[in-house]
Amino acid sequence: MAYTYFNDSKPDGAVDDGPEVLDYIRTNNKAIRDMIMFGFAPDWDYSITTGTGDNEEPQYRFQKNGTEWVRCEYSYSSGNVTVAHYMHSINSGSSYDNIGYRTMTYDSSDNCTATTWSLT
Numbered sequence: 001m002a003y004t005y006f007n008d009s010k011p012d013g014a015v016d017d018g019p020e021v022l023d024y025i026r027t028n029n030k031a032i033r034d035m036i037m038f039g040f041a042p043d044w045d046y047s048i049t050t051g052t053g054d055n056e057e058p059q060y061r062f063q064k065n066g067t068e069w070v071r072c073e074y075s076y077s078s079g080n081v082t083v084a085h086y087m088h089s090i091n092s093g094s095s096y097d098n099i100g101y102r103t104m105t106y107d108s109s110d111n112c113t114a115t116t117w118s119l120t
Helices: 019-038
Strands: 045-049 060-065 068-077 080-089 097-106 112-118
Touching: none
Parallel strands: none
Antiparallel strands: 045 060, 060 068, 068 080, 080 097, 097 112
């Protein structure tokens, strides 16, 4: 049996019903599981833009699938990421909606000791 990739157009309430809906939900859940486990999503391209940073500390990382983009903007201190701001665009980066912020704290040996999540 061929692998079934995530399909964001299924199930379609206008045409799918009963067992079809459950099959689509099941296969999409498996695809989401695999994307989480492997750390990537098929059909999404990864890129880096150094912006105000450099290759070691880039300002942006992108995942792109056509006109849909997910962007993460990084802030650094002493070589460590201190804030990662996650955003989503449906128009090739012309505008973004906020997903949220992850803030990282470190001990004196540069070990990440905590992260917090916020919407602002």
